[in-house]
Amino acid sequence: MTSDPQPTPVPAASGPSHASDASPNDPVVDGRPGRLADVAAEVAATLEATATVTDDTEERAAIAASIPGADAHTPLAQAVAADARKRITLSGRTIPRPARTRILTVANQKGGVGKTTTTVNIAAALAQAGSTVLVVDLDPQGNASTALGVDHHAEVPSIYDVLVDGDPLDGVVRPCPDIPRLLCAPATIDLAGAEIELVSLVARETRLQKAVSAYVERRTAAGDPLDYVLVDCPPSLGLLTVNAFVAATEVFIPIQCEYYALEGLSQLLKNIELIRSHLNPALHVSTILLTMFDARTRLSAQVAEEVRTHFSAQTLKATVPRSVRISEAPSHGQTVITYDPNSSGALSYLEAAVELAERGVAATTEESA
Ligand SMILES: Nc1ncnc2c1ncn2[C@@H]1O[C@H](COP(=O)(O)OP(=O)(O)OP(=O)(O)O)[C@@H](O)[C@H]1O
Ligand SMILES: [Mg+2]
Numbered sequence: 001m002t003s004d005p006q007p008t009p010v011p012a013a014s015g016p017s018h019a020s021d022a023s024p025n026d027p028v029v030d031g032r033p034g035r036l037a038d039v040a041a042e043v044a045a046t047l048e049a050t051a052t053v054t055d056d057t058e059e060r061a062a063i064a065a066s067i068p069g070a071d072a073h074t075p076l077a078q079a080v081a082a083d084a085r086k087r088i089t090l091s092g093r094t095i096p097r098p099a100r101t102r103i104l105t106v107a108n109q110k111g112g113v114g115k116t117t118t119t120v121n122i123a124a125a126l127a128q129a130g131s132t133v134l135v136v137d138l139d140p141q142g143n144a145s146t147a148l149g150v151d152h153h154a155e156v157p158s159i160y161d162v163l164v165d166g167d168p169l170d171g172v173v174r175p176c177p178d179i180p181r182l183l184c185a186p187a188t189i190d191l192a193g194a195e196i197e198l199v200s201l202v203a204r205e206t207r208l209q210k211a212v213s214a215y216v217e218r219r220t221a222a223g224d225p226l227d228y229v230l231v232d233c234p235p236s237l238g239l240l241t242v243n244a245f246v247a248a249t250e251v252f253i254p255i256q257c258e259y260y261a262l263e264g265l266s267q268l269l270k271n272i273e274l275i276r277s278h279l280n281p282a283l284h285v286s287t288i289l290l291t292m293f294d295a296r297t298r299l300s301a302q303v304a305e306e307v308r309t310h311f312s313a314q315t316l317k318a319t320v321p322r323s324v325r326i327s328e329a330p331s332h333g334q335t336v337i338t339y340d341p342n343s344s345g346a347l348s349y350l351e352a353a354v355e356l357a358e359r360g361v362a363a364t365t366e367e368s369a
Contacts, residue, residue, distance in 0.1 A: 060089050086347040095129035095354055096361045101216045103229040104287070105248035110264050111235035113256040114291035117326060119232040120147040121346075122252075124335035125353035127182035131227035134173065136212070137187035138244055139234040140194075145186035148176040149333035152186040160190040162211045163243065164197050169215040178338045183226075191240070198239045205279055208243035237271050245275040250286035252356075255307055257293045257300040257319075262307070285314055287359070289352055293319040318351040 065085075106119045119135055127133045136159060137144040137152070145152035151174070152158065161167040162185070169185055176182040198204045212229060219225050230252075231244040245251070251272055255261050269285070276283045288311050294300045308315050320326070323345035329336040336346045 057093070060093070083342075083344050083347055086344075086351055087342065090347060090350045090354065093129075093354065095126065095131065095357045097131050097227050098357070098360050101220070101226045101229060102250065102360055103212065103216075103231070103248045104250040104252045105231045105233060105241075105244040106252045106254065107233040107241060107244065107268065108253050108255065108265075109235055109237045109241070109268055110256070110260070113261075114254040114289075114320065115235070116143040116147065116232050117330075118252070118254040118289055118291060118320070118349075119230050120144050120330075120335045121326070121337055121349035122353050122356065123148075123182060123228070123230050124176075124179055124337035125346075125350045126228055126357065127176075127179045128337055129353070129357075130181070131357070132181045132183075132225065133228045133230065134183045134185065134215075134226050135176075136185045136208070136229060136231040136244075138191070138208070138231050138240050139187055140189060140192035141234070142187045142189070142191075143330065144232040145184055146333065147330040147335055148182065148184045149178060150174045150176060150184040150186045152188050154188050154190065156186060156188055158188040158190065159185050159208075160188060160194055163191075163194050163207050163240075164201070166207070166211075169211050170218070173215075178334060195238050195240055198243075204239060205242050205246050209247040209280075212247045237268070241271075242275065242279075245272065245283055246280045248280075249282045250284065252287040252289070253285060253314075254289050254291045255303075256291050257303045259299065259303075261303050262310075285311075286363075287356060288315040290315065290319040292322045294322050316352050316355045318348055318355055320348045320352065321345065323348075 106115050108115055116139065123133045123135045135144055135148060138159060142152040157167070157172045159172060162169055162172055172185045173183050174186060176184055198207070201207070203210070208231075216226055216229070229248075231248060233241045233244050253265075253268070255265070272283060272285060288307060290304050290307060293304065304319060321344050323336070323343060325340040325343040326336045326345035329339035332339055336343060337349060340346055
C-alpha cells in the first residue's frame with residue numbers, strides 16, 4: 001500500500017493543447033516571429049517546473065511576519081491582520097501526502113462540539129490541496145453527507161448496507177460535487193436502526209474495519225490510493241462508534257472551547273483504551289482540535305490552555321474560531337472551504353489540515369528512522 005509521498009503541487013496553469021497559426025500580434029522569439037501559443041506553453045511549462053521544486057514556505061513566513069500587529073484594544077484589526085497572515089502563508093501552499101492511507105475517526109460523545117464540521121472541512125481542505133479523501137458518514141443524522149452535497153435520502157445505497165448487509169463500499173461511495181478527489185459514503189436514516197441490528201450480527205465490532213480495509217486495498221491495487229479516510233461519528237459511544245474505533249488507527253477529537261468541554265473526555269479516553277487492549281492495538285489519539293474558539297472571552301483561552309496542558313503533543317496549534325460562515329455553509333450543501341475560502345473559518349481549517357498532514361509525515365519519518 002503505497003502512494004506518492006511527494007508534496008502535491010498546486011496545479012499550475014496548463015498551456016494550450018495545440019499551436020495556432022502565427023498572428024501579426026505574436027511576439028518575436030529567438031529572432032523569428034513566435035506563436036503566442038508556443039510562448040504560453042513555454043511559460044506554463046516553466047510555471048509547472050517551478051511549482052514542483054519551489055518550497056517558498058520561508059518566503060511566505062517572512063512576508064506574513066512583515067504585516068504590522070494591531071493594538072491589543074482593537075480585536076477586529078488584530079483578527080484582520082491574523083487572517084491576512086494566514087492567507088499569505090497558506091493559500092496555494094503544497095500539502096504533503098501520506099506514504100500510506102491514514103484512517104482517522106473523528107469522535108467525541110458530547111453533542112454539537114464540531115465533529116461533523118471538522119470532518120468535512122478538514123477533508124475538503126486536504127482534497128483541495130491534492131489528496132484523495134474519503135469521508136465515511138457514520139451518523140444517522142447524515143449531516144456530513146448534507147455538508148458535502150451528497151444525496152442521502154432513504155433509497156440511496158449507504159453505509160447501513162455496508163454495516164448490516166455486508167455490501168462492499170465501492171457501490172456506496174459517491175463523489176462530492178464541488179471538490180475533485182473528495183468522496184463520501186453517505187448515511188441515511190436507516191442507520192438509526194443499525195445500532196440495534198448490529199447487536200445480533202457476527203463480528204459486529206469489526207464490520208466497518210473489514211469494509212474499509214478491503215476498499216483501501218482495492219484502490220491501492222488499482223493505482224488510485226486513498227490518502228485519508230475520515231469517519232464522522234455520532235454523539236454516543238455505541239456500536240457505531242466502536243466500529244469506527246476498530247476501523248481506524250487514529251482518533252481525532254474536536255473539543256469545543258466552553259465550560260463543559262473536558263467533561264466526558266475521560267470516558268472517551270477510557271473507551272479508546274478498552275478498544276486498544278481488546279480489538280485494535282494500533283488505535284491512538286493523534287489529534288485534538290479546539291473549535292468554536294472565541295478570542296474575546298477568557299473562558300475560551302482557559303479551556304484552550306487546559307487542553308494544551310493535558311494533551312500538548314496531540315493538540316493542533318491551529319484553533320477554529322466561532323464563525324457565521326462555517327455554520328452557514330452546510331445549508332448550501334457546501335463546506336466553508338468552497339463556500340467562503342477567504343473567511344477566517346476556512347483559513348483556520350486549512351491551517352489545521354496542513355498541520356495534520358505535516359505531523360503525519362513527520363510521524364512516518366520517525367517510525368522508519
Ligand atoms: N466554528 C464554528 N463556528 C460557528 N458554528 C459552528 C462552528 N463549528 C460548528 N458550528 C455549528 O455548531 C453546530 C454543531 O456542529 P457539528 O454538527 O459539527 O457538531 P457535531 O459534534 O457533529 O454534532 P453532533 O454531536 O450532533 O453530531 C452546527 O450547527 C454547526 O454549524
Ligand atoms: Mg455530527
